[in-house]
Amino acid sequence: MMQALPGLDGEGRWDIPARLNMARQCLTGDPDALAVIDLTGPMRRDVSVAALSKMVDGIARALLARVQPGDSVGVLLSQSPWCVAAHLAIWKIGAISVPLFKLFKHDALASRVGDSGAEIVLTDAEGADLLGQLAEPWLAEEIGVAGAPMPFANTGPEDPAVLIYTSGTTGTPKGALHAHRVLTGHLPGVAMSHDFLGQEGDCLWTPADWAWIGGLFDVAMPALALGVPVVAARMAKFDVEECQRIIAKGAVRNVFFPPTALRMLKAQGATIDGLRSVASGGEPLGAQMLAWGREALGVQINEFYGQTECNMVASSCGAAFAARGGCIGQPVTGFEIVVLDGDAPTDGEGDIAVRKGAASMMLGYWQRPEETAAKFRGDWMLTGDRGIWEIGFLRFVGREDDVITSSGYRIGPSEIEDCLLTHPAVATVGVVGKPDALRTEVVKAYVVVKQGAETSAAELQSWVKERLASYSYPREIEFLDALPMTVTGKVIRRELKHRAMMEGAP
Structure with a gap:
């Protein structure tokens, strides 16, 4: 029998007050309680709710000198107490946080910073170098924590709070704008996926970066x-031994593992003791896993299911x-x-x-009303996925679009194509996902070179790595004389996808 779940009333309906601020939701517990276990340095550092609140207030105080409620503020920080403090401070003053990923390069950062209108980005020295101008x-970390406690903005559940960018098949990444109710909307699913999270001794960690939903x-x-x-712990790339060390050092009992991490653990014959729950989402696992x-x-x-627009x-x-x-x-x-x-x-x-009215559903795509309208069909938000019911369970069949799922990341082919087209040797390009046993899919680019020009796969791979993100570069590049095109000159990705699937078939 299902236990009561957080975020819901006794009838299983959303329990959302008339005034709601996510920072308050996260900072109203016992001041002496442990909030963050910081394993980012050589020594473990425990951060209490009270200490985290002081970090939040220091940032909030500094921001209020420049930022108005409703303004966008970027957060370019990896897992750390300062990362959560930055988001909480932005929400506390009624502004909108924009999570940014450290693996993004100039072009990927430029599209998100520019589209969101964020004039200020909370970051560290490494992130400052990435941002440039x-x-x-x-x-x-240099803002400081001195001063009196700051008040929480009098926000409501529908007031904008966080803008998370998601990749699609056309154009630049879209920003999914979420309100202060989004955290409440995640609580029942998070609790379920961790066998009713909140038991005595529970401690949660994920190798996934906190820049993603x-x-x-x-x-x-x-x-x-x-x-x-x-637990806050950084890994430049997933490493099985480091993963085991983090779990042991942080006394972790609950883990969200992306499917690729689970495959790597399985491939190396790893075992982990002492866990109470393991959750995974992003790609179906199957009975063997x-x-x-x-x-x-x-x-x-x-396993759990959702997407940036409604998770x-x-x-x-x-x-x-x-x-x-x-399923x-x-x-x-x-x-x-x-x-x-x-x-x-x-x-x-x-x-x-998913029916409208769900607490974790976005308000809409940032400044894109037509694309927001296209996401809905009557009272339903379309996920873009195909599925089927099996005795009350949802089975994922596949995506309707060309979004590439690789190592847990959702990668839009359009952004990579646009980047490759800026290379002086590239005439046309089509990007698709190719089946891969470890990563689910790898990014494959089919490239036509301009007449008289020369380039190489390695050169084009570096071109994308330096401009977008190291995880989204084409791991395979194939040069063709021509690409399948429509009469209007659009690349027919489905034909390239079929070709890639045949190549990736066992």
């Missing part, structure tokens, strides 16, 4: 809101029901999910959709 960097709202902020210590998890990790891996809408929960191999769980209480055939729900395969 794109915005004014404020070194969060999966790190920030599946782990860091829900942990603070539920009074569960969260679930069986391995029970043996090597000692728990049922709880944590379905989940498994080993403490309440057995997982079904190949991504049952609807989380508070969310209504359907599979649509046209405009009508169906028991067969169709479009996965």
Whole structure:
């Protein structure tokens, strides 16, 4: 039988007050309670709720001299107490935080900073170097914590709070604008995916960066809101031995592992003792991986499902029901999910959709009303995924678009194509995902070189790495004489996708 879940009332409806501020949600616990276990330095450092509050107030005080409620402020910080303090300070004064990823290069940062209008970015020395002249960097650690406590802005649940960019198949990345209710909307799904998170001794960590919704709202902020210590630990790239060391040093009992991390653990024969829950999301795992998890990790891996626009809408929960191999769980209480055939729900395969009114659903795409409208069909938000019901469980069938899922990252092909087209030797290009056993997909680019020009795969790979992000560069590049095109000159990605799938078939 399902226990009561946070964020909901006794009837399973959203419990959202008329005035709501996410910073208050995260900072109103016992002042002496442990909030963040900082493993980013050589020694473990424990940060209490009171100490975190002082960090938040120091940043908030500095921001108020330059920032108005509703203004966008970037946060370019890896896992650390200062990362959560920066977001909380921005929310506390009623401004909008914009998470930015340290692996982004100039062009990727420029598109997000420019589109959001963020004139100030809270960061560190490394992030300041990455930003260059794109915005004014404020070194969060140097702002200071002295002064009287700052008041919380009198925000409501529908007031904008965080702008998270997501990759699509066309154009530049879109910003999904979320309100202060978004944290409440994550709480029931996070609790389910960790077998009712908040038990005595619980301590949460993920190797996923806190610049993504999966790190920030599946782990860091829900942990603070539920009074569960969260571990901050940086890994430049996933390493099995370092992962085991972090879990041991931080006394971690609850982990969100992206599927690629689980595959790497499995491939190296790793085992981890002492875990109470393991959650995973982003890609279906399958029965074999679930069986391995029970043996090597000692728990049922709880798969969950969602996306940046509306997250944590379905989940498994080993403490309440057995997982079904190949499925991504049952609807989380508070969310209504359907599979649509046209405009009508169906028991067969169709479009996965979530009813409007869910607390974790975005307000809309930042300054893109037409694309926001296209995301909805009547009362339903379309996820862009295809699915089917199996005895109350949701099975993911595939995506409707060309978004590439690689090592847990959702990568839009358009941004990579645009970057490659700036290379002086490239005439046309098409980017797709190619099936890969470890990463689910790898980015593959099909390139036509300009007549008389010369380049190489290594040169083009470096071109993308230096401008976008090291995780999104094309791991494979194939040079062709021509690409399949429509009569209007648009690359037909589906033909390239079919070609890549045939190449990746076992």
